[in-house]
Amino acid sequence: PKAPQRPHVVLLPSPGAGHLIPMAELARRLVELGFSATILTFTNLSAPVDADRLTPCLPASVAVAALPAVQMDDLPANVHEGRVLAELARRSLPNIRTLVHSINSTTLLAAVVLDFLCPMALPIAAELGVPGYIFFPSNLAMVALTRHIVELHEGAAPGEYRDVAVPLELPGGVSLCGADIPDAFRASFTNPRYAKLVELVRSYRLADGILVNTFYEMELGTAEAFKRLEQAAGAFFFPPVFPVGPFVRRPDPDEAAAGASSPCLEWLDRQPVGSVVYVAFGSGGALPVEQTAELAAGLEASGQRFLWVVRMPSLDGGNGHCRGDGDYDDPLTWLPKGFLERTRGRGLAVAAWAPQVRVLSHPATAVFVSHCGWNSTLESVGCGVPMLAWPLYAEQGMNAVILEEKLGVALRVPPAREDDRCLVTRHEIATAVKELVEGGQKLRRRAESLQKAAAGAWSPEGPSRRALEEVAVKLKAALGREK
Ligand code: UDP
Numbered sequence: 001p002k003a004p005q006r007p008h009v010v011l012l013p014s015p016g017a018g019h020l021i022p023m024a025e026l027a028r029r030l031v032e033l034g035f036s037a038t039i040l041t042f043t044n045l046s047a048p049v050d051a052d053r054l055t056p057c058l059p060a061s062v063a064v065a066a067l068p069a070v071q072m073d074d075l076p077a078n079v080h081e082g083r084v085l086a087e088l089a090r091r092s093l094p095n096i097r098t099l100v101h102s103i104n105s106t107t108l109l110a111a112v113v114l115d116f117l118c119p120m121a122l123p124i125a126a127e128l129g130v131p132g133y134i135f136f137p138s139n140l141a142m143v144a145l146t147r148h149i150v151e152l153h154e155g156a157a158p159g160e161y162r163d164v165a166v167p168l169e170l171p172g173g174v175s176l177c178g179a180d181i182p183d184a185f186r187a188s189f190t191n192p193r194y195a196k197l198v199e200l201v202r203s204y205r206l207a208d209g210i211l212v213n214t215f216y217e218m219e220l221g222t223a224e225a226f227k228r229l230e231q232a233a234g235a236f237f238f239p240p241v242f243p244v245g246p247f248v249r250r251p252d253p254d255e256a257a258a259g260a261s262s263p264c265l266e267w268l269d270r271q272p273v274g275s276v277v278y279v280a281f282g283s284g285g286a287l288p289v290e291q292t293a294e295l296a297a298g299l300e301a302s303g304q305r306f307l308w309v310v311r312m313p314s315l316d317g318g319n320g321h322c323r324g325d326g327d328y329d330d331p332l333t334w335l336p337k338g339f340l341e342r343t344r345g346r347g348l349a350v351a352a353w354a355p356q357v358r359v360l361s362h363p364a365t366a367v368f369v370s371h372c373g374w375n376s377t378l379e380s381v382g383c384g385v386p387m388l389a390w391p392l393y394a395e396q397g398m399n400a401v402i403l404e405e406k407l408g409v410a411l412r413v414p415p416a417r418e419d420d421r422c423l424v425t426r427h428e429i430a431t432a433v434k435e436l437v438e439g440g441q442k443l444r445r446r447a448e449s450l451q452k453a454a455a456g457a458w459s460p461e462g463p464s465r466r467a468l469e470e471v472a473v474k475l476k477a478a479l480g481r482e483k
Contacts, residue, residue, distance in 0.1 A: 006036040006061060007110035007479055010100055011135070013039065014085040014115040015046040017249070017283065018375050022137045022213045023115065024054050025247030027062045029458070029465075033472040035110065036061035038103055040096065043069040044088055057250060065103075067095045080193065082117060082184060086200060089118040096121050104128050110475045113211065119203040131208040131478055133471070138374050139214045140222040140243060141398055144170040145185060146201040147238045153198050154237075161189035161198060171229060172222030174406065180397030204239060209471060213245035213374065216463040217453035218381065221406065242467040246378040246454050249357055264307060264354045271305055271364040277433055278359050278385075280309040281371040285392045289313040289334060291423055296339045298429025299347060304437050306347045307365075309354045310335065360385050367436045372399040372410075381409070384451030386443040388413050388432055390424070409447045411436055 009030050013023035020041070027037040039054070043066055055064050070091040075084060089096075100121075103109060112125040113133045125132030136143055148170065153161050164185055168176045178186065187194040204210065216223050226241045268276060279299070281287070287295065292313045299306050310331045331351050332340070340349060356376070359365055360383040368380045369388040377399050380387050387410040389400035403410035413432040414424045436443065457464035 005108045006034060007476060008103065008107035009035050009037045009111045009113060009475075010103055010109065011037055011039045011113045012089075012096065012115055012118050012121060013041070013135075013137075014089070014117045015042045015044070016085075018373070019115050019117075019137050020046075020054060021249050021375070022245070022247035023113075023135060024058060024062075025250075026113070026135060026211065026244065028059060029244070029247075029468055030472070031059045031061050033469060034476075035472070036063075036107070038063045038065055038107075040099060041066050042088055042092065043067060044072050045084070065099060067092050067099060070095070080184065083193065083196060085115075085117045086120075086196070089115075090120050093121060093124075097124050097127075100124050100128070104130075108479065110479050111208075116204075117200070119200060119207065122203060122206040126206070131475060132206065134204055134207045134210045134239070136210060136212045138212075138395055139399070139402065140212050140219040140226065140241060141170055141172070141174045141402060142182070142395055143210055143212055143241055144172060144174070144222055144225070145176075145182070145398070146204060147171075149185065149198060149201050150205065150238060153202070158195040158198070161194060163189050170222065172219070172225035174222060174398070174401055176398055176401060180391075180401055182395040182398060183393060205237065207239045208474075209239050210241045211244050211468070211471070212241055213247050213378070214243045215245050215454060215457035216243055217450065217457075218246070218407070219243065219402065242471055244464045244468045244471075246382060246457060246464075248375065248378050248382055262355055262358075264348065264350055264359055265362065267348045268307065268359065268362045268364045273363045274366045275305050275437070276362075276364045277302070277304050277306040277367045277369060277388075277437060278354075278365050279306060279369040280354060280356060280376070281311060281390070281392060282373040282376055285371040285373070286311050286314040287392075289315065292334055293336050294423060294426050295429060296336050297426035298424075298433065300339065300343055301426055301430035302433040302437075303430075304346075304433055305364075306343075306433075307354065307359065308347065308349045309352065309356075310349050311352055357383075367433070367440070369413075369433070372396040372403065374399060377403065378454070381447070381450050382454050384444075384448045386410060386436060386440055386447040388436060390414075407446065407450060409443055409450055411440075411443065 011023050011027055013019040027039055030037055041064060109130050111131045111133060113135050114121050116134055116136045119134055122132040166178045168181060184197050223243055230240050312331045313334050332349055357379050360379055365385055368385045369390060370376045371392045372389050387403060389403050389410040389412045391397040391400040400412055404412045411432055413428055456462050
């Protein structure tokens with residue numbers, strides 16, 4: 001007899017490793033809970049390698065289907081990344097609709113799960129009579145912030161929006177000063193970008209639930225606050241949240257096989273256990289030229305061993321994305337004169353990229369100087385490595401608050417300031433690095449205990465497994481009613 005068909009989930013991640021990788025892990029977990037899945041990928045803005053690398057690592061019951069490219073070249077060059085991705089989803093809606101309808105005709109469709117920048121596709125789930133969920137590759141504090149925005153603008157028209165008041169106290173005790181509020185939420189209400197954001201987050205209310213790439217112990221206060229809000233009869237007007245992570249990059253089998261030839265890992269193998277400061281600012285983090293020089297001087301003055309992933313500096317003086325070209329393509333040429341020679345043996349500077357998860361899990365790595373991107377954060381936590389939090393843009397300041405104030409697994413450099421543009425001095429860097437490598441036992445102990453909690457989140461009785469199981473039960477029950 002034919003095996004009964006598994007209920008099927010369609011997942012739509014935005015382009016980029018930070019969206020694709022956690023969504024693929026979610027698909028893998030759904031398969032463990034008895035589902036099959038299709039991951040839809042955007043062709044625009046995706047390095048083909050993103051989707052191609054995904055496929056060999058996925059279980060057989062997860063298919064990948066590519067959406068056709070849409071025209072995007074008319075957008076102004078300086079548009080914020082989040083808006084570009086949301087616009088891509090909006091323009092792709094007819095293609096998403098066609099593809100989801102066709103998947104529905106050949107499978108037992110049980111749900112549609114959309115990246116947090118794609119909520120405009122929620123009505124497609126409704127048309128087909130299946131639940132629609134939003135997936136946040138970020139954290140519960142971010143969901144709390146969006147919920148706050150929805151509450152603040154309940155019923156308001158664009159001209160009537162209000163600015164977010166500071167300091168902002170989120171449910172669960174995360175308190176944000178102005179500079180730590182994610183950029184997009186800091187725009188003035190008169191800015192058209194803000195109206196777009198409010199429109200986007202308001203549409204989350206159509207979702208049946210919000211799945212979040214975090215775990216209970218990582219955001220205990222916020223998780224409890226959401227429970228209380230959800231239980232307060234009638235007062236809750238936002239979909240229920242489900243912390244189902246941590247979903248992080250798996251060590252790539254090809255990369256692992258090539259491991260012996262990675263200069264970073266070979267170098268780490270030669271360093272004493274717990275001695276190296278790993279410095280990396282994610283895929284987009286760029287420091288101004290002057291700050292790059294100051295960081296170099298700080299690492300040098302600290303006297304500690306370091307592995308630094310050097311990226312092209314930003315030439316406009318700000319923090320954020322920067323692409324090099326022509327003669328300037330080698331970021332190492334921007335380091336201060338003589339720096340590489342003076343630190344040879346105790347420091348290694350590599351251009352642009354390191355196999356981060358493998359570096360963080362190497363026994364020589366002691367501390368992570370990080371921009372606090374959420375993936376880097378979860379990876380560091382998963383390896384039990386304390387951090388020097390150096391947030392640059394987007395929601396990184398908020399992540400740093402969680403790490404330093406709520407979890408006590410990070411020191412912050414620079415300390416939170418209203419002016420997020422000022423220079424972090426070599427002295428501040430050297431002092432913080434030394435403090436963390438030579439002292440830092442308290443932070444290290446907390447990081448180790450959080451690492452255990454992260455590992456336990458998906459154990460048989462783990463809170464993240466239970467949360468996704470709860471969703472799975474709902475989806476299967478809804479299916480029973482429909483068919
Ligand atoms: N990453 C890496 N090598 C590097 C820098 C980054 O492998 O040299 C990976 C890192 O492991 C993480 C991702 O790139 O999975 C960065 O994601 P995150 O959310 O931390 O920051 P973003 O790049 O989105 O700012």
